[in-house]
Amino acid sequence: MAIRVEAPSSFSSPTKTKYEYDVFLSFRGVDTRHTFTGLLYDALRRKGINAFIDDRKLGKGEEISPALLEAIERSRISIVVFSRNYATSKWCLDELDHIIWCKKEKKQVVMPVFYKVDPLDVQYQRNSFEKAMAALQDRFKDDLDKVRRWRSDLCEAASLSSAWLFDDGCKLGFIERIVEDARAMLPPNPLHSVDHPVGLKSRIEEVKSLLDQSHDGVCMLGIHGTGGIGKTTLAKALYNSIFCQFEGASFLFDVREASNEYRGIVRLQQLLLSEILEEKSKKFGSVDEGITKIKHRLSHKRVLLVLDDVDALEQLEQLAGGCNWFGSGSKIIITTRDKQLLSVHGVQETYEMKELNEHESLELFSWHAFHSSHPSKGFEDISARVISYAQGLPLALRVIGSNLTHKSLEEWRSILEQYDRIPDKTIHEVLKISYDCLQDNAKSIFLDVACFFKKWRSVYANEVLHTCHGGARFYFEVLIDKSLLSVDKYDCLWMHDLIQEMGREIVRREAPLNPGERSRLWHHEDVVRVLRENSGSSKIEGIMLKSPQQEKVAWSGFAFEKMSNLRILIVRNALFSTGPKHFPNNLRLLDWERYPSMTLPEDFYPENIVVLRLCRSYVRLVEPIKRLEYVTSMDFSYCEFITEVPIMSQVPNLKELIFVGCCNLIKVHDSVGYLSKLAVLTVNGCSKLKSFPREIKLASLEHLDLAFCESLDYFPNIVGKMDALNTILADNTAIEELPHSIGNLSGLQILSLNSCEGLREIPDTIFTLENLVWLLLENSRPHSRKSLKKSMQDSYPIIRSTNLKILNLENCGLLDEDLHLTVNCFRNLQELNLSGNDILSLPDCIKECAYLEKLNLDNCKRLRDIPELPPNLADIQADNCISLTRKSLSHLWSQVIHSLSHLALSF
Template sequence: MAIQVAASSSCHSFSTKYKYDVFLSFRGEDTRHIFTVPLYDALQHKQIKAFIDDKKLGKGERIAPALLKAIEKSRISIIVFSRNYATSTWCLDELAHIIRCKEQKNQVVMPIFYKVNPMDVQYQANSFGEAMAAHEVRFRDNVEKVQKWRYALSEAARLPQAWLFEDGCQSGFIEGIAKDVYAMLPPKPFHNIGHMVGLEPRIEEVMSLLDDSDEGACMLGIHGLGGIGKTTLAKAIYNSIFYQFDGSCFLSDVSKESKKFRGTVCLQQTLLSEILDEKKMKFGSVHEGISKIKHRLSRKKVLLVLDDVDELKQIEELAGRCDWFGCGSRVIITTKYKQLLLAHNVEKTYEMKVLNDHDSLELFCWHAFHTINTPKGYQDMSTHVISYAQGLPLALRVIGSNLANKNLEEWRPILGKYDRIPESSIHEVLKISYDCLQDGAKSIFLDIACFFTEEKLESVEERLEACHSGARFYIEVIVEKSLVDVDRDGCLWMHDVIEIMGKEIVRREDPSNPGERSRIWDYKDILTMLHEDSGSDKIEGIMFDPPQQEQVEWSGMSLKKMNNLRILVVRNAQFLTRPKYLPNNLRWLEWKEYPCTTLPSDFSPGKLVFLRLQIVFSNWKSH
């Protein structure tokens, strides 16, 4: 049984700097292990930062100032009233301070009556009456203290946001409290947007389209050029409204992720896990995933974002129809291709337009000067520079970062390069930032663009340091240049427009023959090269990771021509013949389902720094 009233709106407008979301006041010997710790764990699971005191005070000890400070620095205080709560002077001091914070700072206070009658607390009857009578005897020379405690007990028991547990399912009761607390707290942004320019009116326009829908589920598509800010807009909207739904999920880079081995199944698993707040469920096919999404989410109000969709089947297999989701659900799709939205009968669409000159200048200045205003002496050049970006936020960010921390004399030769670029070639505009890098940074950039987007930064740094002296420094440089980012999970992330630019730089090394390029990542090119033994000493890195497992027939000698090969990564492929030769220049060797128990006898691993082999035992007999 629960007594509950919604929190007042004031809890959404706190201005105090809080350290904790929740402070837990409880009698340790009554409820620590059987109730309060499970409640703490449930709050933590919802990413609610709670304070729980682990210390046990001896008789007569006073409450520590740090504990009082923790109460003051919490948005919400939860008081777990139990049978022996009032026997502890420490608990009573906590309670008195909590009530003071409620009265003076408008702190939200939630009493939980754990197997006690609220009337016993309010009027100090039964165990609470006995405890207070004992305190009056003990503190007969300090009547004011006891009166303060009695007042705090009475005030707390009368509060509207209250929960009463007598018996029944305790885990469900705890989950209900956690959900209530989560709803009371101001929404926490899931995605870091950075400096927003020109987004507010766009957010309002999209919100208007979402609000204009009927009570059923609604799909909305955001379309526009690559680098125009579709993902940023979707993240901003997600941050603004996610807490209004039963569950939410933002699926990033759908086009890229869906093309990986079992990629769509993994996306379906992530979708269900995040919306239902459960561990990832296991299923073996896209069809089974569709069935589970429809079954589990058809009565839930959900928010789902499919970011960067480039094929119709991605929408069909992840969001299907509106009736897959409950009333009030919202599905937002971002794509470069409006035709995809029309083909799926997405009725509500929003076209992202380029930034106007005013917003373009502000965004450029933010990245070039770390301020929204143009410094004296830079006004004319800055106005000229923004014309190169054609209103694309990505280009403005990259150009601004490229010119940051440089004086006007250093700007002039760089601007000369921009001036020679055809007006329509945004890739060439972005490439200027690459051209301005040192050779070591260029090599690192190409390695990341071709091989290591979405890999953990720490892991890539460690391994590339073996291939390039100063790799960590160069990675910092290209991050500062806005050519690559590090996401909230610590993984490298590169905008697809920049990734395409990097791969195009490598492709131009020899447009007709992949075997004469420095890096190869297309699995079809790699298969052809292995079949035909057409590699060369130009190749420095190979990433063989086909979307479906490939069976590879080769002589085993194809790598003999690749004396400068530094990086060899093989995943999701079954080689029928073991490698008979490996280049001695290898620094990074990763081979899943390696078809032998030994490396080639003439391989000298003196330069090898990273080695990961997963050996296939079934292949032993054939070797």
């Protein structure tokens, strides 16, 4: 028997209203401000929902303000909290009247909440509402139409199917359900758009008209034009204006660049599926498999897909091969510089992106140069000269404007002389003027990002570049202010490809015919040539070898001897015939995947190195790590020849130490347990690891991963407070007991001990951890069940106030008495997994778990009786429960129907 009840998702289609708030709260202050509505407001804000609440105390006879009416109109949802004295307030009724008007005219969602009042009292104005309306009728006997309208509003609001009724019980649980309901009705977050969308509105309408010509079938539309003209900006704005109208949507940025990465198309296919289906996509092995999955999963789904910056036919064939890949009504939008590409792929509808006209150019330039829609006084004529250099390209207008902002008229004239000297006014030369105005350190950092660090986490790039130039974060801000660099929502560095091309062209021109004389090498053919021919020089500061296909490099190993100033070395997807005989000590970043030697060169002592990554390499660590003052990250994942982590006490600033999948690692030196700045320690998948620090005193540690260390049979003792540690993963280990000192981990949120079959001791101090949210004990043996039971009994008074939300006890051999104690202890659970246990019945007290939303009973083959279930259960799984009585089945189905009707009512 398989039963699942899940809450549906819903959101309203966008209207022309410019929304300022997600939720407007209407309530009677004297009734609920401090007892209910205030708590609801706080809960909405905690979930990131922008709610409006009017906190003013109103005087008698005060009229509702126009600002409040506007707040109602600019809210997507209105939550009306009906309480005993709601109708005694003319203010509340005027709010309600405007809310009902917005529902009819603006399609606003209205959610009535009946707080300790009968909905029929509101609908038919009985009891307290009858008295209140009678008093208002006497008070407004000269305006009875207003009273009749109020009565109609009350009746309409009370009859809405989206109503919530609270009589008594768990107030916080009730509030959380309302919040989740509101969040489900809100549209997904739009993509970040430009601050000043000059000229976009008319272009959006033109493209929409082309899309609307195909109502029933699948419409493929191409937006083409030169680089920097705003194709991506238009596509994002268009996406934001229509994505809510589809069953799923995906915007794939930088298809050209992403597809050049190793397995890039496969990753794009996975991302496409995960975004449209709103689920984590399973990995697949080939492009062909990805094509099959896209066609199978999306052929009956109405989707919106944007493929940004496509430059090859194969990319279209592998991501959106034909209209039959997608359901009827789908829209596929492609941006490209190559119009012919669209024709070859059979794209019928095309839109050519034109440059901004003179008026639009001046406005966009002014926003960046003057932070206004027009030039400042005295700058009108010179601004008109400036915009001619940008040729109507939005990117150039932003960069030029940002470069000139806050400068005097004399400085403007000086910079304009540089533009005048550009012979052919190419976009690269126009953009280069902004680069020429930078300080030397800012120039160097700009070139490093353009050549190596685009899409890197800014924190990593900052740490590396800070040791090279100092003040890297300051120069990042300078580049951002100049519109040469940005940081995306994932805290990754990003720059427009034209700006990146401009930076790389600056480097190429250092020595057009001899890459060994350039400061930076990034093109794999240039890198391989320099290494094979040993033609490098001291001018080289950085090398990145990233081949689209695995490259075999035959070289002598001496190529780095001439590169005394090499700071950055990144090697990916390449196999070298021999290891390097020398490394320059000036290195700050050494990131070499499949490093071909067992040791680093003997004379290599990089005192200033920040990042050392030698994943999937032949390297062995047989001696203590040398004194490395500045290193913050070491990663030796999948190095099969490493058997021991040596003494690490000479790396005082280490923040990240990773040994994932080192299958022959046996010992981690005790010194690792005392690295005061270590934040991440990972030995996941080191199946032979037996010796780990017996005690750890790691004040900065945030993440400890021991999972799949199958030979490790103990957990380290915690010395002192370790407040920063929030995650411990110790699945599939041989750990037999946890130390009592685990109670020192006051910040711990996730503790995963799945498949620890030898676990026999679970200390009661676990349940003193106030921040613990996840506790996962799947597949532990019966003797650990007894320990768990004893720990819960010993700390029962503390457990009752725990914040634990997710508890996995799958295949833990639980009996009825264990389950009764568990449910009694953890009343605040949201998810409970009891799959595969030997229970005969669920305890009656489970109905009191007011927060419980998910319950898994799969493979509980002895389970016979199911009592009344919690009221907010939205996901019930009971597959292969073969012993359920007919009465229990009937009861379970009634619970399912109740849950479904509750969910339908709540929407």
